[in-house]
Amino acid sequence: MSKVVASLQEAIRLCGLKDGMSISFHHHLRNGDYVLNMVMDEVSKLGIGELTINASSLFDVHLPLITHIQNRTVTKLCTDYVSAGIGRWISQGILQEPVEFRTHGGRPSDMLLGRTPVDIAFLAVPTSDTMGNCTGKVGKSACGSLGYAFPDAMCAKKVVVITDNLVDYPLQNWSIPETYVDYVVPVEAIGNPAGIVSGTTQITRDPVGLVMADLAAQVIRYSGLLKDGFSFQTGAGGASLAAAKFLKEIMVKEKIQGSFGLGGITGYLVEMLQAGCFQTLLDVQCFDLKAVESLRTNPRHQEISSIHYASPTAKSAVVDNLDVVILGATEIDVDFNVNVHTDSSGYLMGGSGGHSDTAAGAKLAMVIAPIVRARMPIVTDHVMCVSTPGRDIDVLVTEKGIAINPAQKQLKQRLSDAGLPVMDIAQLKQMAEKVTGIPRKVPRGDRVVANVIYRDGSLLDRVYNIP
Amino acid sequence: MGQIVKKATAGTMESSDAYIEISPGEEGEGLDIQLESVVYHQFGQAIRKVAEEVLQEFSIERAKVRIVDRGALDCVLRARMETAIRRGIEEE
Numbered sequence: 001m002s003k004v005v006a007s008l009q010e011a012i013r014l015c016g017l018k019d020g021m022s023i024s025f026h027h028h029l030r031n032g033d034y035v036l037n038m039v040m041d042e043v044s045k046l047g048i049g050e051l052t053i054n055a056s057s058l059f060d061v062h063l064p065l066i067t068h069i070q071n072r073t074v075t076k077l078c079t080d081y082v083s084a085g086i087g088r089w090i091s092q093g094i095l096q097e098p099v100e101f102r103t104h105g106g107r108p109s110d111m112l113l114g115r116t117p118v119d120i121a122f123l124a125v126p127t128s129d130t131m132g133n134c135t136g137k138v139g140k141s142a143c144g145s146l147g148y149a150f151p152d153a154m155c156a157k158k159v160v161v162i163t164d165n166l167v168d169y170p171l172q173n174w175s176i177p178e179t180y181v182d183y184v185v186p187v188e189a190i191g192n193p194a195g196i197v198s199g200t201t202q203i204t205r206d207p208v209g210l211v212m213a214d215l216a217a218q219v220i221r222y223s224g225l226l227k228d229g230f231s232f233q234t235g236a237g238g239a240s241l242a243a244a245k246f247l248k249e250i251m252v253k254e255k256i257q258g259s260f261g262l263g264g265i266t267g268y269l270v271e272m273l274q275a276g277c278f279q280t281l282l283d284v285q286c287f288d289l290k291a292v293e294s295l296r297t298n299p300r301h302q303e304i305s306s307i308h309y310a311s312p313t314a315k316s317a318v319v320d321n322l323d324v325v326i327l328g329a330t331e332i333d334v335d336f337n338v339n340v341h342t343d344s345s346g347y348l349m350g351g352s353g354g355h356s357d358t359a360a361g362a363k364l365a366m367v368i369a370p371i372v373r374a375r376m377p378i379v380t381d382h383v384m385c386v387s388t389p390g391r392d393i394d395v396l397v398t399e400k401g402i403a404i405n406p407a408q409k410q411l412k413q414r415l416s417d418a419g420l421p422v423m424d425i426a427q428l429k430q431m432a433e434k435v436t437g438i439p440r441k442v443p444r445g446d447r448v449v450a451n452v453i454y455r456d457g458s459l460l461d462r463v464y465n466i467p
Numbered sequence: 468m469g470q471i472v473k474k475a476t477a478g479t480m481e482s483s484d485a486y487i488e489i490s491p492g493e494e495g496e497g498l499d500i501q502l503e504s505v506v507y508h509q510f511g512q513a514i515r516k517v518a519e520e521v522l523q524e525f526s527i528e529r530a531k532v533r534i535v536d537r538g539a540l541d542c543v544l545r546a547r548m549e550t551a552i553r554r555g556i557e558e559e
Contacts (some may be wrong), residue, residue, distance in 0.1 A: 375505075436510075437513050442508040
């Protein structure tokens with residue numbers, strides 16, 4: 001027996017795709033992904049329309065989607081993140097129905113609860129056998145973890161695996177087993193390796209970034225959490241990586257043995273694992289080649305599903321045991337609400353990803369950002385969009401000082417006692433406005449273009465069109 | 468009165484900088500300032516005001532100015548404007 005079908009079009013036909021159905025995609029191939037466009041081209045040739053796309057993230061490589069939206073092949077989007085090119089179209093109101101933004105934990109949760117049923121999941125996988133046992137660890141398009149694809153495989157009525165490395169049955173060390181898979185389609189290439197993972201993610205050389213990173217590491221050091229058993233997540237931004245590097249130096253010097261590093265994994269987290277800072281890495285997505293290599297070769301580096309990572313309705317998820325997370329922000333307001341969905345002009349250019357999941361779970365959720373970015377003060381009175389509620393954010397670290405959520409009295413005391421530059425968040429706002437001037441309000445339309453759905457399924461905020 | 472005699476530029480397109488192009492204006496016309504900015508809505512008026520102030524300091528009444536602002540602070544805008552003007556009024 002074999003599940004291999006000759007073409008994508010045949011697989012789509014066999015799955016019985018019809019008008020109005022919902023199809024899903026995962027984003028491990030990031031801006032190198034060919035699969036979403038490939039599938040949508042076939043769907044559009046078949047003349048099927050009014051589809052919902054449920055994608056864990058959308059990148060600008062997916063801009064051909066705009067044409068499919070204009071042709072009404074696609075009429076609804078659900079995603080956890082969009083990059084700026086696609087975000088601009090959404091903000092200009094290309095879709096009649098608002099885009100549904102979820103979090104990396106909320107998406108699998110809603111799928112498993114049946115709130116967002118998926119008819120067909122299309123899984124881009126770097127290696128699969130003829131029955132659909134598949135993995136991202138090997139193959140010419142290796143992307144490492146397939147963490148975000150698990151709920152799609154588990155919940156969709158039909159599952160199509162698309163691969164550019166078809167191997168004999170049975171594949172060893174699979175990530176997603178054949179039990180979920182209906183069809184396997186071999187193609188020439190599932191993605192462009194240059195866009196899938198970066199060769200190396202680089203730490204910042206910007207002096208402002210380094211000052212922030214150093215302060216972030218000091219905050220962790222004096223938070224009371226940096227001791228044996230410590231767990232940590234950070235993003236792939238330059239300053240976050242620098243903070244990880246400074247943290248590693250502290251942990252090595254003080255011989256602190258942490259328990260796990262979590263999240264999107266970069267080479268810097270791998271170095272921390274190798275240096276003995278952690279017992280294990282729990283990996284929902286690899287950001288660079290070093291992470292892919294480590295996941296493939298080091299048994300202490302483990303792949304986890306997005307359910308296991310962050311689902312609020314799983315019996316437990318790793319974020320619930322996280323000590324510290326370092327997060328970014330396009331804006332943060334005086335109540336510590338964070339915006340990572342829109343830019344300072346209100347255009348969509350991001351999304352929660354795991355932001356609000358980790359902020360909710362972590363004992364210390366830290367935002368690091370420069371006090372001014374391209375003349376925009378980072379601290380505002382009200383963020384344009386609440387991506388993560390202020391109650392879940394504990395500290396803001398800028399190059400000029402750190403502000404602590406008033407609810408965290410003990411932390412404030414600890415950091416003040418350590419001699420760190422603790423100040424009121426309103427002070428940071430004033431400092432910035434002194435050099436930038438006070439920004440005027442940007443015009444906003446009155447049509448909702450996106451709903452931001454919190455990890456528990458409730459509506460957290462709305463994003464309006466830009467006229 | 469200051470006179471812009473040739474096309475001159477200053478600045479870069481880097482974030483937090485501004486790129487400025489200045490050239491002699493048309494006969495009989497005053498100041499023509501074209502502004503593009505990543506913070507147009509928030510700071511467009513403030514940027515225009517700085518540009519006009521610097522032009523006035525050099526007593527320039529006729530010029531075409533193109534500003535591509537990437538979120539520069541006033542001090543940066545001022546420096547870039549001044550440099551562009553000085554380059555534009557210099558003789559070969």
